[in-house]
Amino acid sequence: MQVVIQAVVPVATGIVQLSLKPEAKDRPITVTPGAHIDLHLPNGLVRQYSLINSRASETLEVAVNLDPQSRGGSICVHKDLRQGDRIEIGQPRNHFPLNETAAHSVFIAGGIGVTPIFAMVERLAELGRSWMLFHCTRTPDRTPFAVELRDLATRSQGAVIHVHDGVPGIRPLDVTAVVQAASADTHFYCCGPKPLMTAFESATAGLPPHRVHVEYFSNDEAQHEGTEFELICARSGLAVKIPVGHSILETLETMGLTPLCSCREGICGTCETAVLEGTPDHRDLVLTPDERASNTSMMICVSRAKSRSLTLDI
């Protein structure tokens, strides 16, 4: 989808919000809370950013943090994108869906991880549901949407607690205490940097998986190590060895095939492929535990095989 950048607005130190209006759309685009889009950047990179929108809209809104360890994505957004520029984006996709029927929902966001959660709490406020958000940032000036979220909380059955652990005397959020204090039917959501996600995973490890929802910024665990296995592409009948150190995706690309892909690290879901035979070794951060256990699909950019052979719908 071709879009025009209608506005680039700073919303906190190091964070800008982009408003993107599709050129050829005369109807609002369907969006669900927690969805993200691919941005095809002028430097050739494709990056995923969560939408702030909670419902169908004529403009899509994303917020981008200038990552000091940027590998070219956020720095390009901040330095090269201006109002009036045209770029390409992907259709909204959602691997971090909101349970709209939960009696109570607790959200834990780290930094820019508040973006999809903003959309979620807006939706819960609209539905009259109970919610609580803990937003962890280093300092108040690095905290996007603080005023808007507090305002939303006062207008709904919600609450927002900001934890600025870069301020002297302020301790990081005790995620375990937050989880233990919630009622038994609470749904928990987390999006943020690795240390926060690790603390959240540990705190929620004993809960039923359907009440725990996560979205990752990156997949540090994704490696192409393991053993060589045979890949059979059911549609073409091709059979190929996937060597140690190379992914299925890379191997197919070296053969001239062009499977759909985006993040290449198992976090966006673009390369999800149906498994027809064999047992995948799931290394993505998209599939839920139930989806993993079903072994009906896999992310071919990172996941490998536990069986000697794998047949995919390619």
Ligand code: FES
């Ligand atoms: S390309 Fe994003 S999960 Fe595979």
